[in-house]
Each structure stands twice: as structure tokens, then as C-alpha cells.
Amino acid sequence: MNVVGLGNAGCSIAKYFENYPQYNVSYVDVGLGKSGKSYGLTKRDTHEAYDKKQIRLAKFVDQMPDTGECLFIMAGSGDVTGASLQVLKFLKKRFEVDVLYIKPDHELLGRTAYLQDRICYNVLQEYARSGVFRSLCLVSNPSIEEILENSLTATNYYEKINELIGYTFHMLNVFKRTKPVLDNKIENPEQARTYSIGMVDFETGAEKSFFPIDNETNRCYYYAVNDKILEEDYKVLKKVSKQVKEKMKDLEGASYQIHSTKYETNFAFVETWTSNIQTYPEGGDSE
Numbered sequence: 001m002n003v004v005g006l007g008n009a010g011c012s013i014a015k016y017f018e019n020y021p022q023y024n025v026s027y028v029d030v031g032l033g034k035s036g037k038s039y040g041l042t043k044r045d046t047h048e049a050y051d052k053k054q055i056r057l058a059k060f061v062d063q064m065p066d067t068g069e070c071l072f073i074m075a076g077s078g079d080v081t082g083a084s085l086q087v088l089k090f091l092k093k094r095f096e097v098d099v100l101y102i103k104p105d106h107e108l109l110g111r112t113a114y115l116q117d118r119i120c121y122n123v124l125q126e127y128a129r130s131g132v133f134r135s136l137c138l139v140s141n142p143s144i145e146e147i148l149e150n151s152l153t154a155t156n157y158y159e160k161i162n163e164l165i166g167y168t169f170h171m172l173n174v175f176k177r178t179k180p181v182l183d184n185k186i187e188n189p190e191q192a193r194t195y196s197i198g199m200v201d202f203e204t205g206a207e208k209s210f211f212p213i214d215n216e217t218n219r220c221y222y223y224a225v226n227d228k229i230l231e232e233d234y235k236v237l238k239k240v241s242k243q244v245k246e247k248m249k250d251l252e253g254a255s256y257q258i259h260s261t262k263y264e265t266n267f268a269f270v271e272t273w274t275s276n277i278q279t280y281p282e283g284g285d286s287e
Contacts, residue, residue: 001173002070002095004028006087009075009102012158016166017071022173024065028057028087030080036063041083047116050082057090069134070095071169075102076120077113084120092132099124099136100169103211106281118280125277128193136194138211138278139165147199147208165210168197172269175222180257181230182237184244189252191275192217200268205243207270215276219247221256223268230260 003025005014010029017023025037032040039060044050064070070091074084091097101124106114128136144161145152152160196211200221223240230236240256248254 002026002064002067004070004072004087004091006072006074006084007078007080009078010073013073013100013102013162013165016162017170019166020170022170024067026060026064028083034060041080044079044082047079047082047112047119050080051085055083055086057087061090061094064094066094068096069098071098071100073100073102074120075104076117077104077109079116081116081120085123088133097133099128099133100165101136101138102165103138103140105142121280122277125194129191129275129277131193134193137169138194138196138213140211143210143212147210168199168210168269171224172197172222172271175224175257175259175269178259181225181260183257184255185257186218186220186253186255188273189217189275192273193275194278195271195273198270198272200243200270202266202268203239205246209270209272213272213274214278216251216272216274217276218251218253218255218273220271220273221247221254221268222270223256223258223266224261224263225258225266226263227260229266230258 001023003014003017003023005011005025006028008029011027014025014027018025027038028041030041030043032038034040039057041050041055044053072088072091074081088097101121103121104117106117109117124136127133141161144164148160148164196209196213198207198209200207202223221244225236240258244254244256
């Protein structure tokens with residue numbers, strides 16, 4: 001899979017994927033040199049200026065491996081994200097595009113950043129819902145903070161957040177491309193293209209979502225279980241079935257996959273999908 005990061009936040013998370021050989025990672029940002037892996041944008045004064053000034057990315061995109069798909073990563077509050085639709089236009093010509101959108105804490109944004117984030121957040125959802133992109137994954141920094149609250153410091157804040165996002169997204173990619181031991185595959189509704197990801201406590205089923213999805217349509221659970229436990233413990237399937245059934249009560253559907261692993265610890269992830277536009281929260285310096 002190709003991975004393209006835009007702006008400082010997008011590039012920082014994209015860089016994490018270089019830890020795995022399955023990805024070809026590229027960067028688009030101000031101050032970068034123009035090479036096979038990076039495209040340097042000319043610095044502009046405003047979000048609108050990045051949007052209006054044409055950029056020539058054809059050669060940069062054409063030299064990416066023909067994998068058929070691309071993950072595009074960005075946050076919405078910076079000026080440089082004004083170039084996002086132009087970048088996506090070039091990527092769309094060659095790949096099926098999935099977008100990973102990192103939403104900052106809107107209550108800490110100034111007026112300009114708040115408006116820029118809201119514009120990107122709303123536009124990308126509309127594009128995803130209409131099928132321009134294959135999917136849009138929403139991740140919220142405040143939600144990640146709550147999950148990592150006991151391990152975050154002022155110096156490791158972004159490193160830890162980026163690591164958790166990158167690791168979780170990578171593991172989900174692995175499971176999606178690996179044959180499960182057992183599953184009850186349920187297809188998402190056609191318009192359910194926006195989603196978030198999260199972690200699940202294997203023992204209790206408690207979930208920690210990376211974004212609070214409203215009006216969710218369905219969920220997909222990915223269970224990673226030690227291979228010896230799968231062979232010997234008959235209670236595993238009952239536990240998974242019970243957890244999934246409890247989640248199905250208020251949803252159109254809930255599916256699961258059980259994967260055999262060599263990890264000593266069992267763990268699980270969840271994708272929460274919706275066909276509804278997520279409302280941008282009020283707050284911040286938006287007056």
C-alpha cells in the first residue's frame with residue numbers, strides 16, 4: 001500500500017509506517033525537497049492560497065508503486081491542508097484512496113484554524129459519502145489522549161499518539177488481508193464509508209474508540225488470539241460470540257473475525273462505521 005502524508009501531522013504519522021515493509025511512504029509538505037519520496041510545497045500565507053495555487057504532482061504520483069490503493073493522511077487545522085483536494089485529485093487518478101483524518105482538539109484552536117478544520121472535516125465526509133474516496137477514517141486527538149493518559153508527557157505527546165494510530169491502523173490492515181480462522185462477514189451498507197477505529201479489551205469487551213461516532217451503522221471486530229489457546233480453549237468462541245451479540249442490539253449489523261497469532265497476549269480491535277455525516281462540534285475560538 002502507498003501511504004502519503006500531508007502537512008506536519010500527516011507526515012509524522014505517515015513516517016511511522018516506514019517501520020513496516022508493506023508500505024511505500026511519501027511526504028507532501030512545505031520545506032521538503034522534491035524527490036521520489038517527498039514533494040516540497042511553496043509556502044503560502046493562507047489556507048485559501050494553498051487551495052487556489054495549482055500544484056503539479058503528476059510525476060510525483062506516477063513514480064509511486066502500482067499497488068492499486070493509497071492511504072492519505074492529514075489533519076485539518078493547518079494552512080497547508082488547503083492543498084488536500086489537489087493532492088487527492090492526483091492520487092485518485094491512480095489509486096483507490098482511503099483517507100485518515102486526524103482531528104485536533106477544536107477547543108484549543110484559534111478562529112482561523114477552527115474554521116479550516118471544520119471545512120476539511122465536512123468536505124471530506126461529503127466526498128467519502130458520495131464515493132469519491134473508498135473510505136474516511138476519523139481519529140480524534142482528545143480521544144487518543146484519554147486512552148494514553150497515563151503515558152503521555154509534554155515531550156512524548158505526539159510520538160505516542162502517532163505510534164498508537166499507526167500501529168492500530170497497520171494491524172487492521174494485516175487482519176483485513178489475512179484469512180481468519182473464523183468469521184461472520186457482513187458487508188457494510190453502500191453509503192457507510194466513514195468510520196473510526198478503536199481497541200477492545202479481549203476479556204471484558206470494553207471498547208476505547210479513537211473517535212466518538214454518532215449514529216453508527218455497524219461494527220467489525222478483529223480478535224487476535226494465541227494459536228495454542230485457539231486450539232485448546234473452547235471458551236474463546238463463546239466469549240467472542242457473546243461480546244458481538246451484545247453489540248448488535250442497536251446496530252444494523254456487527255461482524256467479527258478471529259485470527260490466529262503467535263503473540264502471547266490476546267487483543268482485539270474494532271471498526272465503527274456510519275452512513276451519517278458527523279456534525280462538527282461547537283466550541284473553540286470560532287466567534
